Each structure stands twice: as C-alpha cells, then as structure tokens.
Amino acid sequence: MAAGRAADVLLVSLGSTAGLRRADDELADSLRRAGASVELARPVAPRPLPTLMLTDLEWARSARRAAREALERQGPARPPAVIYSTTTAALLWRRPGAIRFDALAASNRPGRHGLWQRPLERGRLREAPLLLPWSERSLDGLGADDADRRTLVLPVPVEPSGPLPGAAGQPAAVAQPRASAQPPRDIAAVTYAANPAKKGLGRVLRAWRAVRDPAGSDELVIAGVSREQLVRDRLIAAEEPGVRVTGPLPTDDFRALLRRACVFVCAPRREDYGIVQLEALADGCQLVTTAAPGPYAALPIARELDARLVGDDLAAALRMALQQPLADYAQRARAALAPFSRDAVDRIVADELLPRLLA
Secondary structure, three states: OOOOOOOOEEEEEEOHHHHHHHHHHHHHHHHHHHHOEEEHHHHHHHHOOOOOHHHHHHHHHHHHHHHHHHHHHHOOOOOOEOOOOOEEHHOOOOOOEEEEOOOHHHOOOOOOHHHOHHHHHHHHHHHOOOEEEHHOOOOOOOOOOOOOEEEOOOOOOOOOOOOOOOOOOOOHHOOOOOOOOOOOOEEEEEOOOOOOOOOOOHHHHHHHHOOOOOOOOOOOEEEOOOHHHHHOOOHHHHHHHHEEEEEEEHHHHHHHHHHHEEEEEEOOOOOOOOOOHHHHHHHOOEEOOOOOOOOOOHHHHHHOOOHHEEEOOHHHHHHHHOOOOOHHHHHHHHHOOOHHHHHHHHHHHHHHHHHHOOO
C-alpha cells in the first residue's frame, strides 16, 4: 500500500494456523493484482488455553483489537471494505464486513466446544454483506435462508511447486532413468501432523507398520510436529524404524518433500478444507486417505483419481498406492486442480469479489 493512501480493503487475518496464514496472503496478493490496495491486520496469538471455547474467545478478542487499530490508522475519510478471515475473527467485530471461512462453528464446534460461538456466529452471518466460503461444502451448517445471493465461493489457490519429478508410486530405483533432469521419488510416504490427534496420526502409523518391509529402507516422513512430542505421546518409539520426523518446516522445504514422495497419507478425524492434501496432489503425490466429515476439498478429487486409495482400510490403500500405482495419476491430478489455480481464483477476485466489495 502506498504511503499516505487509505487501503481499499482491510483483511483481518486470524492466522491461527499456517494454512490460514497462507490463504490470507494469497487473497491479499490476488486483491492487489486486481488493482486494490490492501492492509493485512494480523492478531497477536493468545497463550495456549485448555478449551476451544476459551481459545476462540481469546482469538476473537485479539482479532477485534487488530481490526480496531487498523481502522484507526485508516482514519475517518474513506473507510475500507473489511474482510474477516474465519468466523472467529468476526465474532466480536465492531464493524460488519465480509466473512471468509473454511468451516463454520455450527459444524466444527459441536456440543460444549461451541456453546457461545454458534449462536453469535449465526448473527454475524446474517449481518455480513458478503459470505466467502472456501468451497460449497464450507456452507455446511448454514441455514438455507442464509445461503443466498450474498454468497461467493472463493477457493484457496494451490499451485504446483515445481515440475513433476518421477512417476507417482514407483520406488526410487525405477522412478526415472538416471539421465533425467528431475530427481526420483525416493520417499515412500509423507504425512502432516501439526495436530496429531485431529490428523489421525495413530491410524497412519498403524497402516505404515503393517505395510513396511522390515528389511527395506522405505520411510514414512512425518512433518509439522516434533519427534519429542510424538515420543512423549507414545505414538512412536524413541528409535522407530522406517519413520523420520522433520518437525515444523518452512513451506518451501515441505513442498520439496512432497515432490520427492510417492504418497501423501492421512486419516483426519475431521477436515475443514485440507490445503496440504491439495498441495500434495499438485506436486504429484498419490493421496491415500480415509473419508472424513467436514468440507474436505481433496476428498472427491481423490476418489475420482483412484477410488482404491480412499477408505477405512488405510493399510490396504497404502499398499495399493506403493505397489500398483496408476501411471497417469499425477497428470490427472493436476488437471483436476484447474479450478484451484491462481489464475482461476484471480478471475473470481477481479470479476466478482472486488466489484462487490467496493460497491
């Protein structure tokens, strides 16, 4: 944003996860490419709290402070359009604005976890001038009367991080001729487990142990969590054969892992969107997954690409992916991700979102 110029759009970015931060950065960049000036307001992360109710409350308070301070900086002359990223960011707003969300508290905060969030969310959704779900299924839990002309589906863009290296599912020894310019897929499987319980890491590990050849050198690489935590939680042994734990990684390093992996494997208890799975598909991994409740964007794509790899028998699906991969899986995956491309999302932002925000 140019010095001294008020922003056209204030984006209140909750940023409570790496995926949310990436999604908000992408939206801000897309708005700028469409010609808008954007200010990104990021709340200060609260201290860890024991319940989702308290956690959401502290994040909502922090988002309100960030939004108020940003609006005060803008001054009264020409207040910007406001987008709140997630309904949590909007719960305690002082000024109505558009709400962008991957999932609603109505669906992912059941029972006592959402006692105060769900009724307040319903009010904010009624008051918002524009609703921006990440996918059609992000509307789950929204009443039919609310899913009206105020709704514009706005996906998170997912791009390949490089050329497709090797053939998905082939072992490193036969993935590519040595003369190839691209490295082989020399990692059997990768999973992401920043929240091990939610991501179903225990099920993934049981499947891997059932499939892995004890005499072989294949690895399951676990990203997003420390080895110390997994040992402490008794998910892995201090010396677990065939398992490598990287801890949290910068985005570029994680995407480099995906480009080397035959399979991305996961068993989420619930998936509110699944950016990582879409990134894995974009980088040529086969997606081995269980079905999960929530607006799991990659799930219908994975079923269409190879239904054998989706189901409750995770070990059988993983074995199938490693031993009998479909030769054209990676190419078809990239074609299926066309609606998630940056160009496709830019067209929605320029042609539909920005005119409605600034009207």
